[in-house]
Amino acid sequence: MTLVEEIYAANAAYVNHRPKGQLPLPPARKVAIVTCMDARILPASAFGLQEGDAHVIRNAGGRTSEALRSLVISQQLLGTETIIVAQHTDCGMLTFQNKDIHAVIHKNLHGADATHIDFLPFSNLEQNVRDDVAFLRNHELIPKSIDIYGYVYDVATGRLVPVNSE
Amino acid sequence: MTLVEEIYAANAAYVNHRPKGQLPLPPARKVAIVTCMDARILPASAFGLQEGDAHVIRNAGGRTSEALRSLVISQQLLGTETIIVAQHTDCGMLTFQNKDIHAVIHKNLHGADATHIDFLPFSNLEQNVRDDVAFLRNHELIPKSIDIYGYVYDVATGRLVPVNSE
Numbered sequence: 001m002t003l004v005e006e007i008y009a010a011n012a013a014y015v016n017h018r019p020k021g022q023l024p025l026p027p028a029r030k031v032a033i034v035t036c037m038d039a040r041i042l043p044a045s046a047f048g049l050q051e052g053d054a055h056v057i058r059n060a061g062g063r064t065s066e067a068l069r070s071l072v073i074s075q076q077l078l079g080t081e082t083i084i085v086a087q088h089t090d091c092g093m094l095t096f097q098n099k100d101i102h103a104v105i106h107k108n109l110h111g112a113d114a115t116h117i118d119f120l121p122f123s124n125l126e127q128n129v130r131d132d133v134a135f136l137r138n139h140e141l142i143p144k145s146i147d148i149y150g151y152v153y154d155v156a157t158g159r160l161v162p163v164n165s166e
Numbered sequence: 167m168t169l170v171e172e173i174y175a176a177n178a179a180y181v182n183h184r185p186k187g188q189l190p191l192p193p194a195r196k197v198a199i200v201t202c203m204d205a206r207i208l209p210a211s212a213f214g215l216q217e218g219d220a221h222v223i224r225n226a227g228g229r230t231s232e233a234l235r236s237l238v239i240s241q242q243l244l245g246t247e248t249i250i251v252a253q254h255t256d257c258g259m260l261t262f263q264n265k266d267i268h269a270v271i272h273k274n275l276h277g278a279d280a281t282h283i284d285f286l287p288f289s290n291l292e293q294n295v296r297d298d299v300a301f302l303r304n305h306e307l308i309p310k311s312i313d314i315y316g317y318v319y320d321v322a323t324g325r326l327v328p329v330n331s332e
Contacts, residue, residue, distance in 0.1 A: 003197060004250075007213050007250070007326070008326070009214070011213060011214065013214070014211055015325050018211070022256065022321055025206075029169060030169075037198070037236050037240065038191070038221070039193035039217070039218050039219055039222075040191075040218050041217075042215070042217055044211065045184070045210065046176075046177055046180050047176055047177060050208075051207075052205050054205050055204070057225055057226075058222050058223055058225075059233070059236045060235060066225075069283060070225045070226035072280070072285070074203065076267060076270050076271060076274060076275075077267065078258060082169055084170075092191055092239065092243060092244060101238070101239065105307065108242060109306065112307060114238070119238070143275065155188055156188040158177070158180050158184045159178075159181050160173070160177045
């Protein structure tokens with residue numbers, strides 16, 4: 001089977017055993033989770049989420065600056081009150097700097113210039129969690145009433161480890 | 167239990183029954199999925215993904231313009247060759263315009279001005295899937311060799327329905 005055929009087969013099986021009917025749009029547990037796109041993270045399994053429970057926002061690194069638009073919609077239109085930021089060990093974002101990916105793009109994509117794009121790499125995982133939580137705590141579009149928690153997710157064990165603010 | 171205690175308890179259970187050891191960083195199935203943050207979508211269950219299979223990028227609406235940074239990293243540094251764009255029925259992004267959320271923010275957040283932010287709402291789901299796929303197909307940072315598929319995910323049934331390009 002091709003990749004797409006495999007996904008259709010898995011989807012057809014899911015349709016038959018999932019909960020029946022349409023759940024409400026606002027997340028039942030009033031939480032938004034920001035995490036990395038990393039293939040080894042299955043947020044529903046790792047954090048115990050069912051259909052309808054939580055917004056899940058994912059991008060390379062689980063960076064909160066890029067998640068801001070989604071978080072504001074989540075809070076202002078759909079009533080979430082907690083943010084969980086979970087970045088992870090062995091993250092690809094720890095392995096390069098902007099100049100490296102700019103050079104890869106120039107080489108692989110026929111001289112394309114991506115030097116105007118900040119790919120948001122970082123060099124210290126725990127400090128980056130603190131910085132990304134602080135970005136939200138200090139942002140005028142995130143109400144002070146929102147609870148924000150920072151974690152490191154260990155991709156070797158699956159364990160969520162809290163990162164204390166400083 | 168508080169929300170955070172519930173998540174810890176679920177995580178502790180996951181740690182005990184998940185696959186042991188650390189999987190490779192590059193996605194085994196060489197695919198990146200772009201979908202919405204919507205709480206009713208569980209991509210791993212709905213699309214048949216195991217730990218290590220696929221990058222999953224999620225934001226409000228599953229918009230591909232905001233996913234571009236992550237997709238370039240996914241392809242250029244981590245070897246993915248297929249993109250699946252899955253936007254969904256009953257999406258919150260179909261229910262407002264920028265002026266509406268700008269007014270909500272101004273009212274709820276003590277006069278805060280977010281008029282410089284495009285919250286990327288849309289009014290026609292299937293056309294938006296086509297437009298978001300076309301954005302990637304026409305982008306100089308996405309190689310022509312990448313396979314890109316567009317879908318509507320029906321949140322009432324869990325079914326993935328292909329959207330034909332035009």
